[in-house]
Amino acid sequence: MSAQEWETAREQLLEKEKRLTRARDALAAERRRMPWMAVERSYEFDGPEGRASLLDLFAGRRQLIVYRAFFEPGVSGWPDHACVGCSMVADHVGHLAHLNARDTTLVFVSRAPQPDIARVKARLGWTMPWYTMTDEFDADFGVDEWHGTNAFIRDGDRVFRTYFINARGDESLGSTWSYLDMTALGRQEEWEDSPEGYPQTPPYAWWNWHDEYGNGRPTAG
Template identity: 80%
Template structure:
């Protein structure tokens, strides 16, 4: 059986060689066959995140300064009191295509995909963007594009020191008191996966902080799903809602019954 795509498309474009059209039963069989590989990839991704949490840390010895909406701030200030910090270097400055109306198209796509930050904050994690544009321009851009993430101005060698002076990238840091450590870095196509809460947490040293994760001994972990909340309802040290505990327990059990080898 052929599809309309195989018969050619309007505008003289070449015909698409589409997959065969099959019965519902054959389609389900094909899906189950592919699902085996997809589950293997999920488990491999979990294992990679576990290895990432065991990477050595690098102490940040230099002092860095940024400009924010309220004035000068340090790298330590960017944590906003939390232990984990993800810094995305976005290109918005003179000389970048789009200036002064827009940031780099690729960096703008990354910005458009950022999930609600309340969920990251609930896991002791802060996400910020940094660029070399002045704060007045950053504020104007954020208002135009509807972006709400904290966005600071680089004023020194931070970008050169952390591999983002010529290309975008995410640097991850951990704060232990007043000491700051670089724990991870990802750029190029690695940035494509960023934006969702889970992918952000998976590149942090503490991970998602749920009990199913393979993390070093003593790392903070809470029962699976139980910390989830509406983004306007997170409260520090709140006890998980009883009804949500029942619902999430039932959902987790259903998935485990279906495939005991599948993690949340």
């Protein structure tokens, strides 16, 4: 095959990839129009600093993403590992500073005690906040028998569930973009098709080195 023939074949696939990207953007726009379901029950978790509510897990930010990881007695790998799939998800999580810059917090939850969570996080180099469930949070949000990722938003002290992804859908998560695309507010960039009044800034303008957020935008040169 010549270089030109290879380039022609690539361009044919590229057109299909662009259609897929546009379809993915349209799907994310529909997620941003999902109804918000009020969370009426109070939930409590154990964390490194003691007991925490679901509202506390937001860490003061507007949005919260919660991944239910299976690390607990009875799960394959215990007590040295979380399950293989959940561990692969943890290995793919990007630097959380970028999510935080979009007013979004990501946490993991399991039923393992905090000392076990801290030990495995330290050994495997995981840095995401990881809490211990103490009630029926997993059953109430569809993650008692299988992993899954729930998105929440808060309005003051009121918490709402906005979306849920599980099974193979979790395989595509891990990057800043994939997590933001499942939230109610999205990437919060001007090109997005979002409801009137949603926060949006120019694309790229908010990007920064992960240790420079809060210090202003860098100057090119």
